[in-house]
Amino acid sequence: MIETVLFDALRAAIGPTAAAYALLAVGLNLHFGYTGLLNFGQVGFMLVGGYGLAIPVAVYGQPLWVGLLTGIAASVVLALLLGAPTLRLRADYLAITTIAAAEILRFLSRNSSSEDVTGGVYGLRQFAGDFYDVSPFPPGQYLGPLAFSANRLWAMIFGWAVAILLSLAVHRLMRSPWGRVLLSIREDEDAARSLGKNVFLYKMQSLILGGVFGGFGGMVFVLSLQTIQPDMFLPQVTFFAFTMVILGGTATAVGPLVGTVLFWFLITGLQSGVRAVVESGILPDVAAGQAVGASTLIVVGGLLMALMVFRPQGILGDREELRLDVR
């Protein structure tokens, strides 16, 4: 029984969905951790990335690379639309705008009037063919007890490769003078301005870059599931991504990746554990059906509170650095 739980947890922790979330988290870390931008609508970037990829392929019969480019372009456009009116204002305005915009996008894609393009609530399918055609893995079962299918393995390796590559890029960017300007904006944007830095431009670059990472997250997500539906993009996705960033260590290069793996390991392990306990009859009814999800969220919430109390800097963060924040 413990084995089953452990394998379930591991399967989720390294699976393609986790890789997609890792991409969201890496982008969010660039926004929130390094630039101090409060983007509460990262899921919106995930959505436009996903639909940007799926619509040209599934609806208009374009090849996958066209979908990839539209996905990126859609993320850039969303960042420009959100950033232009808000990045000159206080941080809160971006937060309000992004969370609202992400929900508006979800409702728009659900709407029956957009059914021809987005497939409405039913969403779209059959856009991932090209992606799996280039998979180097012949059909079969992989990774021993984890029992990954060839497709799942390919999506996983692709997703994590992109996530790790982008994390490396962020790491190097943050060690460049460009990164130094981002940090200074996080610390005090008026100081950055007084030294001749075009704060608006840098914030916009950060928003676009992190948003495109979120868009990639959406693409990996929908490619791995081979379907896209509006309700995959609920607001809590953003907050899960925030949780992963903070869990791993805000403003650290590897933190978002570590946080993502840990988050999925915990939440899936707990779910699987509770289910196993219910099945063995120790906890009848209490955690049956829907309640499994709810009860795991309660436990995860409790664990997060404990983390904030005992290790507020996350797994990899620097406690000294955090203490300086209290001015």
Add this chain to the structure above:
Amino acid sequence: MSADAPSAAAGRPIGPLAGVAREPGVAKPDPVLVVDGVRRSFGGVRAVDVAHLEIQRGLITGLIGPNGAGKTTLFNLLTGFDTPDAGTWTFDGESLGDASAYAVARRGMVRTFQLTKALSRMTVLENLMLGGAGQTGERLSLALVSRAWRAEEEALRQRAEELLVRFKLDHMRDQFAGTLSGGQRKLLEMARALMVEPSLVMLDEPMAGVNPALTQSLLGHVKDLRDREGRTVVFVEHDMDVVFDISDWVVCLAEGRVIAEGPPEAIGSDEAVIDAYLGASHGRDRPPRRRPPHERGAA
């Protein structure tokens, strides 16, 4: 300005301003900053209403005035951190009226803040290196190509290290700026502003909250800006001893207007200035040292 001139700074008008009339808005022989009709109101309060003001190049100009006189607001307006209701001003002959704060700094007019803005979670060295103007590596397109900016970065580091030594912060170079004391933060901010290579430095209360020992060294640094590097300095200060010690010229604001200007000693006995500082100082040869309570003992 020759290097052996600082002794003349002890309150006497020096060189170019010797023959200039001591009246508000007077024209100077070589102004670097010319302000015309700048007004800014907050609600019904007219915070700044400067008809005409010229700042002489290469000298230290002190900006004084009671609390609420509009000194910091004027700073904010001139450096692009606030927008005036009306008015124009030129810096080095070019209009700066609608330039944003970063553009003002790039033109060579750099300010510091009354409440110091140390970038807490960056090291002291990083704070300084940020100041470097026109860095190639600050462009996103080149940030990943470290070959393109490695040499520039190294030169910048050297310049920063020299400034750290000069400002006696070199032992803190790898510490987070958030760990610095109040006085050290003032030093850091001044050093960081110098990294931009400004021709005009605007210091907003550089001595506030600094202990007396450090005040002397800060004063020395301000004089150095003029004497060693030929920069123009405008500073806001409440401590009259400081103002008299280092200013070549003093401008007094009250209720947003320039009510008097002249060499420090003339200002100290100016009727309008004494009135502005409330009657308490009548009969003395200069306004009393007025330190608002929040500055006292803050060092």
